[in-house]
Each structure stands twice: as C-alpha cells, then as structure tokens.
Amino acid sequence: MSNKRxxxxxxxVARLAGVNRxxxxxxxxxxxxxxxxxxxxxxxxxxxxxxxxxYAPNRVALALRANRTNIIGLYSGSTAFNALGPxxxxxxxxxxxxxxIHGQDLLLFSxxxxxxxxxxxxxxxxxxxxLIALPSPNDPVIDRLAxxxxxxxxxxxxxxxMPSLIVEESGGPHLIAQYLAEKGxxxxxxxxxxxxxxxxxxxxxAFVEAAAxxxxxxxxxxxxxxxxxxxxxxALLLRKPGDHPTAVVCWSxxxxxxLIDQLRVQGIHIPxxxxxxxxxxxxxxxxxxxxxxxxxAPWQEVAMIAIDILMxxxxxxxVARKTTFPVELVIGNTV
Amino acid sequence: MSNKRxxxxxxxVARLAGVNRxxxxxxxxxxxxxxxxxxxxxxxxxxxxxxxxxYAPNRVALALRANRTNIIGLYSGSTAFNALGPxxxxxxxxxxxxxxIHGQDLLLFSxxxxxxxxxxxxxxxxxxxxLIALPSPNDPVIDRLAxxxxxxxxxxxxxxxMPSLIVEESGGPHLIAQYLAEKGxxxxxxxxxxxxxxxxxxxxxAFVEAAAxxxxxxxxxxxxxxxxxxxxxxALLLRKPGDHPTAVVCWSxxxxxxLIDQLRVQGIHIPxxxxxxxxxxxxxxxxxxxxxxxxxAPWQEVAMIAIDILMxxxxxxxVARKTTFPVELVIGNTV
DNA sequence: TTGAAAGCGCTAACAC
DNA sequence: GTGTTAGCGCTTTCAA
Numbered sequence: 001m002s003n004k005r006x007x008x009x010x011x012x013v014a015r016l017a018g019v020n021r022x023x024x025x026x027x028x029x030x031x032x033x034x035x036x037x038x039x040x041x042x043x044x045x046x047x048x049x050x051x052x053x054x055y056a057p058n059r060v061a062l063a064l065r066a067n068r069t070n071i072i073g074l075y076s077g078s079t080a081f082n083a084l085g086p087x088x089x090x091x092x093x094x095x096x097x098x099x100x101i102h103g104q105d106l107l108l109f110s111x112x113x114x115x116x117x118x119x120x121x122x123x124x125x126x127x128x129x130x131l132i133a134l135p136s137p138n139d140p141v142i143d144r145l146a147x148x149x150x151x152x153x154x155x156x157x158x159x160x161x162m163p164s165l166i167v168e169e170s171g172g173p174h175l176i177a178q179y180l181a182e183k184g185x186x187x188x189x190x191x192x193x194x195x196x197x198x199x200x201x202x203x204x205x206a207f208v209e210a211a212a213x214x215x216x217x218x219x220x221x222x223x224x225x226x227x228x229x230x231x232x233x234x235a236l237l238l239r240k241p242g243d244h245p246t247a248v249v250c251w252s253x254x255x256x257x258x259l260i261d262q263l264r265v266q267g268i269h270i271p272x273x274x275x276x277x278x279x280x281x282x283x284x285x286x287x288x289x290x291x292x293x294x295x296x297a298p299w300q301e302v303a304m305i306a307i308d309i310l311m312x313x314x315x316x317x318x319v320a321r322k323t324t325f326p327v328e329l330v331i332g333n334t335v
Numbered sequence: 336m337s338n339k340r341x342x343x344x345x346x347x348v349a350r351l352a353g354v355n356r357x358x359x360x361x362x363x364x365x366x367x368x369x370x371x372x373x374x375x376x377x378x379x380x381x382x383x384x385x386x387x388x389x390y391a392p393n394r395v396a397l398a399l400r401a402n403r404t405n406i407i408g409l410y411s412g413s414t415a416f417n418a419l420g421p422x423x424x425x426x427x428x429x430x431x432x433x434x435x436i437h438g439q440d441l442l443l444f445s446x447x448x449x450x451x452x453x454x455x456x457x458x459x460x461x462x463x464x465x466l467i468a469l470p471s472p473n474d475p476v477i478d479r480l481a482x483x484x485x486x487x488x489x490x491x492x493x494x495x496x497m498p499s500l501i502v503e504e505s506g507g508p509h510l511i512a513q514y515l516a517e518k519g520x521x522x523x524x525x526x527x528x529x530x531x532x533x534x535x536x537x538x539x540x541a542f543v544e545a546a547a548x549x550x551x552x553x554x555x556x557x558x559x560x561x562x563x564x565x566x567x568x569x570a571l572l573l574r575k576p577g578d579h580p581t582a583v584v585c586w587s588x589x590x591x592x593x594l595i596d597q598l599r600v601q602g603i604h605i606p607x608x609x610x611x612x613x614x615x616x617x618x619x620x621x622x623x624x625x626x627x628x629x630x631x632a633p634w635q636e637v638a639m640i641a642i643d644i645l646m647x648x649x650x651x652x653x654v655a656r657k658t659t660f661p662v663e664l665v666i667g668n669t670v
Numbered sequence: 671t672t673g674a675a676a677g678c679g680c681t682a683a684c685a686c
Numbered sequence: 687g688t689g690t691t692a693g694c695g696c697t698t699t700c701a702a
Contacts (some may be wrong), residue, residue, distance in 0.1 A: 007461060007484050013640055033664070051585050054459070054483070056455070056456045056457075056459045056460045056461075057456075057460060059460040060398045060399045060404060060462065063395045064395045066398050071442070080428075080431045081431065083418035083423070083428070084424045084428065089418045089423075093419065096415045096416065096443060097415070100445040100446055103445070104445065105442055105443065105462075106442070106445075107439040107440055107441070107442050108431060108440065109430070109440050110431065110434045110438070110440055111435055112437065115625075120389075120391070121391045121392075124389070124391045125391045125481070126391075126393045126395050126396075126405075127394040127395065127440075141520045149341065149342050225402060253469075261596075261599070261625075264596070264599040265400065265604065267602060269600065282498045
C-alpha cells in the first residue's frame with residue numbers, strides 16, 4: 001500500500017533528456033518571453049522525457065517564484081465552513097464555478113476557533129492570493145484583514161473598507177404582496193418571527209406596508225421558532241370560506257415547510273384551502289417534495305461574482321465597494 | 336480599496352531587529368533542534384519586530400523547503416464537488432473535522448472536466464500531501480493515481496490498490512426488520528425502487544428474507560421514482576385496522592418524505608395509522624420537519640477517519656486496505 | 671541554440 | 687550567542 005516514489009523534478013527531466021535545466025524549462029513552457037530558444041528536435045526529446053517520468057511542474061516552487069498561488073481562501077469566521085444549509089451550499093457552488101472560470105482553486109481552512117492571532121497568521125501566510133469572507137458579525141479578524149496586504153471580498157456583510165456583495169432583501173416583501181394581490185388574495189395571515197431578528201422584523205413591517213398599499217387585509221401570527229401555529233390561529237384558517245385568510249406568508253422557508261406539514265395533518269389542503277409563501281431559501285435539492293413559492297436570494301450567483309471581483313482587485317483594478325443584488329420571486333405551487 | 340503593501344519577510348524582521356536572517360528564524364521558531372541559541376534579549380527584540388511588521392511565515396517557502404504543504408486535496412471525478420446533497424455535505428463536514436484534528440487544510444480543485452491528463456498534472460503537482468477520492472466509477476484517473484507517488488484514500492468506492500472506506504449497506508434491511516418486529520408490527524408494506532438500482536434490489540431482497548425469518552408478512556409495492564403509491568396500494572393502507580400493513584418501509588428517505596406527505600393529504604396519520612421507515616440519508620439540517628426513522632450510513636464519521644488513514648499513510652505507516660462501517664438504525668418518530 | 675548565475679523565503683548543518 | 691553556506695524547484699537575465 002505504499003509504493004511511493006519521489007516526485008520527478010525538472011532536473012530529472014533535463015538529465016534524462018541530456019540538457020540543462022533551463023533548456024527544459026523553456027521547452028516545457030513553450031518559450032514565453034525568454035530569449036532562449038530550443039530546437040524542435042531537443043524539444044521533442046524533452047517532452048518525451050517529461051512524459052516518461054510523469055513530470056508535473058511543482059506548483060509550490062512556481063508559487064514561490066511568482067509570489068502567487070492561484071488559490072483563493074474561504075473565511076467563515078471562528079467556525080468551520082458550514083455547507084449543510086442552503087446558504088452554505090449555494091455559496092460553495094458559486095465559488096467553485098467562479099474559481100473554475102478564473103483558473104483558481106479553493107482552500108477551506110480548518111477552523112481557527114476564537115484565536116484572532118492564529119487566524120491572521122494563517123490567512124496572511126501567503127497560501128492564498130485572495131479571500132472570500134462570509135458573514136461573521138463583529139469579527140475583529142475582518143477589520144484587521146482590511147488593513148492587510150491581502151485582497152478580501154465580503155459576501156452578505158457590508159464592510160466599509162472592502163468590496164462587499166449584499167442582497168437587498170427589502171424587495172422581497174413587496175414582491176410577495178404584489179404576487180398575492182395578482183392571484184386574487186385579499187386576506188393574508190403573516191407568520192412573523194417570535195424571536196424578532198431585526199431582518200425578520202424589517203420584512204414583516206415592509207410586508208404590512210406593501211399589503212396595505214395594495215388594499216390587502218393582513219393578520220399577524222407569532223410563530224414559535226420550533227413550534228407551529230397556535231390553536232386560535234389554526235382555527236382562523238378553518239373557518240368557512242370567505243371568512244378566513246386565503247394565504248399564509250411565512251418569515252422563513254423552514255417555517256413554511258413545517259407549517260405545510262402541520263396544516264396537512266389537520267386536513268387542510270395546500271394550495272386549495274390556503275396558499276403558503278416562504279422566504280429566503282437558497283438552492284438545494286434536499287427538499288424535492290414541495291415546490292414552495294418563496295423569495296430567494298441568489299447566493300450562488302453572488303458567490304460567482306464575488307470571485308470575479310476578487311480577481312479584479314488582485315489584478316490591481318478598481319472595483320465597486322458595494323454590489324447589490326435583488327431577491328427573486330420563485331413561483332412554486334403552494335399558493 | 337487597494338492599500339496593499341508587500342508581505343513582510345523574515346529578512347525584513349531580521350533587518351529591523353538588526354540580526355541575521357537565521358537568528359530570526361531560530362528565535363521565531365523556538366529553537367527546534369538547531370544548535371543555534373538566541374539570548375532572551377535579542378529574542379524579544381526579534382519578536383517585537385515581527386509583531387510590528389505583522390510578519391507571518393511564508394507558507395509557500397516552508398512548503399518548498401519541507402516538501403510538504405499540509406494541505407489535503409479532494410477529488411470527486413470529472414465534476415466539481417457537490418455539497419448540495421446529504422452525502423456531499425456530510426462528507427465535507429467530516430473532512431473538515433479530520434483536517435482540523437491533523438492540522439491540515441482542505442483544497443477543492445476546480446473541476447477538471449474529462450481531461451485525464453490535466454487532472455493528473457494538477458493532482459500531482461505538489462500542491463497537496465494527500466488526496467481523498469470520492470466515488471467516480473470507471474474513472475481512469477483513480478487507477479493512474481494508484482501508480483503515482485501521491486497517497487490516496489477512497490471513500491465509498493473500493494479500490495484494490497488504495498486504502499478504501501466503505502459502508503456495509505446490507506446490514507440495514509435486517510436492522511429495520513428487527514426493529515419493526517420489536518415494535519410489534521406484523522404486516523409490512525415494502526416500497527421498492529421501480530428503477531431497480533442493484534443496491535435497491537439487494538436491500539429489498541435482504542429485507543424480505545429478514546422479515547420472513549422474523550415471521551413478518553411483507554407486501555411489495557413498486558413506487559415510481561417521481562411518483563407515489565398507486566391507488567390500490569393506498570387503499571390497502573386505508574382498510575380497517577387489523578387488516579392492513581401497519582408500517583411502510585421505503586427504499587430511500589426522499590421517497591419516504593414524499594410518501595408521508597401523500598398519506599397526510601389523504602388523512603392518514605403518521606405514525607398512529609401507519610409507520611414509515613426510510614433508508615440511507617446522510618446527516619443534514621435541510622429537513623427539520625420530520626424526524627424520520629431510517630437507516631443511515633455514517634458518512635461524516637467515515638470522512639473523518641479517511642483523514643486519519645490518509646495521514647497515517649503519508650507518515651509511512653501501514654494501514655488497512657479496506658475499512659468497513661456498518662449502517663446505523665436511526666430511531667425517529669415516524670414509526 | 672544552449673548554459674551559467676541569481677534569487678523567490680525559508681531552515682538544517684556547520685563554522686566562528 | 688551569532689553568522690555563513692547551501693539548497694528545496696523553478697524562471698528570468700545575461701553570457702557563451
């Protein structure tokens with residue numbers, strides 16, 4: 001299980017071909033701008049030798065010489081990157097696609113814990129050409145990176161001194177209200193977040209205002225995080241047609257899924273009896289059952305463009321400090 | 336947006352402290368085995384200089400010198416690594432944890448497409464110390480890697496000449512049958528895979544045999560991939576108590592979720608009216624609604640141990656060519 | 671057309 | 687206690 005030989009070097013190739021190191025270098029790299037030229041005959045010999053040895057240019061040596069690794073790092077705060085959720089997996093997919101386009105690879109650092117110094121040392125040790133930073137509120141590392149020589153682009157987190165890509169969530173509630181109005185709904189139940197995340201609170205208020213502007217009646221329910229609709233709210237939905245909300249807007253997709261399940265158990269049909277709308281899912285193929293109508297942040301696209309911007313900064317170009325993306329209404333069949 | 340200075344080098348530190356390069360090196364590295372010793376006073380001066388400049392040792396130079404990058408690569412065949420599914424995300428999480436333990440980082444290569452040569456060149460260019468290979472049937476790259484100097488460990492894919500970690504699925508059907516028998520079920524509906532994947536077929540047969548051994552009656556249903564139970568099968572579940580299967584075993588978790596949904600729409604309660612058992616989900620928090628009873632392959636643990644094994648081989652130790660993991664019965668509340 | 675020298679940042683081995 | 691030398695694999699610059 002271990003027949004591991006030494007990795008062949010350019011010297012090995014040159015020796016086998018009977019030429020000097022640099023002749024081999026020039027031949028293998030197709031004579032970039034060096035004044036050195038190689039005859040077709042020796043060139044062939046060198047190529048053959050390389051193939052025979054299974055030579056591959058040493059990326060570490062190249063990186064040392066060029067002061068450039070062609071690797072992009074991912075920083076997700078004190079914890080390891082989490083691809084378990086729709087956000088993380090969409091981001092990862094987008095980053096990979098962006099890297100592919102720009103010929104970069106992606107490095108996932110092991111988690112740093114809360115050790116700021118260690119994180120700085122690791123991020124700044126030259127292993128990467130640039131860094132994508134995912135949201136990690138109040139992380140001192142981010143601020144210190146802004147002062148460093150490393151190019152950093154932040155996603156979903158605006159920073160005054162770094163190019164930032166953010167999604168403008170506030171358009172979502174309006175999109176939903178408008179869509180429901182178009183579908184003929186006049187009476188809506190809004191399930192807000194009982195924990196009152198600020199973004200959730202903003203969304204709720206924005207929805208209420210948008211709905212008011214469209215002449216829709218809105219009832220508010222306070223959903224527990226792990227919980228479900230309270231009996232009196234469920235009863236509201238069970239009243240006779242014409243007298244109850246015809247659609248429920250949920251503050252998150254997760255809650256929407258849970259609600260659909262709860263309502264089905266109680267014999268309520270979706271979307272015939274009542275429509276359901278979610279909010280803010282990333283792309284994933286984990287939940288193929290429901291085709292939920294929701295508002296989505298285009299995280300995959302955001303991540304792809306983050307790489308574009310990062311490469312532009314490392315190339316010395318000026319880039320926008322802030323790029324904003326709108327959310328999209330995704331029309332499913334639950335409303 | 337671009338105040339990027341030059342990365343400080345050890346020379347800079349030494350110059351600022353007024354000492355020689357290697358004195359700085361020794362001081363900063365805490366005198367490993369070099370006979371060089373540094374007085375406490377100069378040592379402090381050097382440390383201060385390093386801090387002042389924000390010095391971090393250049394990982395690329397270290398890698399060149401040590402012929403070791405402390406980076407582990409991930410190979411997932413011709414396509415980019417896919418973290419969208421439960422398998423991928425569990426694997427990624429396990430790899431990250433394993434890397435953390437061993438002080439390694441994880442490199443995600445951009446996809447190679449079908450270009451075997453390019454893949455070989457990239458994987459063997461010295462950027463990584465070892466490689467984790469995910470299943471990619473009939474991939475010539477895997478075979479050629481076996482002949483290379485690079486240490487490779489394969490997951491979920493047995494290879495004759497590499498340490499391989501595989502999960503023994505065949506224990507699953509038996510676990511399920513036994514559990515159902517213990518819970519008092521005597522009549523089971525088995526929803527097999529109409530597409531007849533070989534593994535699905537094996538599981539079905541194994542379940543039928545295990546159930547027979549336990550004296551259970553088993554009916555078979557052929558579920559469509561995108562579909563659901565056929566009317567006559569649903570009718571079976573709607574018959575009066577005592578006369579119908581009390582539990583349904585599904586060939587996959589995805590199908591189980593879909594089935595639960597379908598049955599709820601028809602007013603059948605889970606698990607009161609009928610129990611549901613799935614098969615083979617990875618860990619994820621994408622689906623927090625149901626707490627499905629299922630059989631799970633411990634991919635996260637497998638990935639963690641894959642790193643252990645990989646590190647052992649790169650350290651020159653002998654390791655098992657094949658490590659087998661049993662599936663686990665995960666008891667939820669759907670049966 | 672080919673070879674020699676220098677240097678990217680770092681450290682092990684050996685002087686002094 | 688501190689400095690010198692050499693070399694990891696590679697490319698660029700210049701000399702033969």
